[in-house]
Amino acid sequence: MHSFNEEGELLPEEIDTINRLTQIPIESLNLDAIAVVTNLYRVAQGLKNKMEQEVLSEYGLSWTAFSMLYDLWIWESVETKKLAESSAVSKATVSNITKTLERKELCYRKTDNRDRRITYVALTEKGRQVMETLYPRFHKGEVTIVSSLSVEEQIKMTRLLRTIIRDNRF
Incomplete structure (x- = not known):
C-alpha cells in the first residue's frame, strides 16, 4: 500500500498488496490501518532521505x-x-x-x-x-x-x- 492518487483511487501496488493480504488468515484485516501505517512510514523515510540529501549532506x-x-x-x-x-x-x-x-x-x-x-x-x-x-x-x-x-x-x-x-x- 503506497499512496492514493488525486481521486483517492488505489494505486496498482495497493491493489496487489490487498490481494496478497486477503489470502492469508488474519481474523480481522484492517486495510485502513495498513494504509495509514504504510503511508506514514513511506512519508517518514522519504522526508528523512530528501532532507539528508538536499540539506543536511552539506554539513x-x-x-x-x-x-x-x-x-x-x-x-x-x-x-x-x-x-x-x-x-x-x-x-x-x-x-x-x-x-x-x-x-x-x-x-x-x-x-x-x-x-x-x-x-x-x-x-x-x-x-x-x-x-x-x-x-x-x-x-x-x-x-x-x-x-x-x-x-x-x-x-x-x-x-x-x-x-x-x-x-x-x-
Whole structure:
C-alpha cells in the first residue's frame, strides 16, 4: 500500500498488496490501518532521505544528528536520557552521534556536578552558528514537502499525528 492518487483511487501496488493480504488468515484485516501505517512510514523515510540529501549532506549530518543538534539549539543543554527520548534513539546512539558532533566541534559533554552518573550534552558556539545558518534551509525543505496541502489540511494532519504520538507514547 503506497499512496492514493488525486481521486483517492488505489494505486496498482495497493491493489496487489490487498490481494496478497486477503489470502492469508488474519481474523480481522484492517486495510485502513495498513494504509495509514504504510503511508506514514513511506512519508517518514522519504522526508528523512530528501532532507539528508538536499540539506543536511552539506554539513555531513544524518537525520538523527540534525535532530539532536536541533534539540541542543532549542534547549542549549540536554541530559543524554532526554536527548535519546526526544530523538527516539537509544542512549548508545546518542553517545555515538555526540562523539561525531564533538569531533565537528558542534557540541560537548559535561557531567552533572551533583550526580556524576548524569551527563549533559551542550551546544558550542560553532554549533549555534551552524544551526542558525542551516535551519532556514531545513525549514524551506519542510515548507516544500507540505506545499501541496492547504493550511487547514496541515493543521488537521498535525492534530491527527499528535493523537497517534500521544496514544502510543512516541
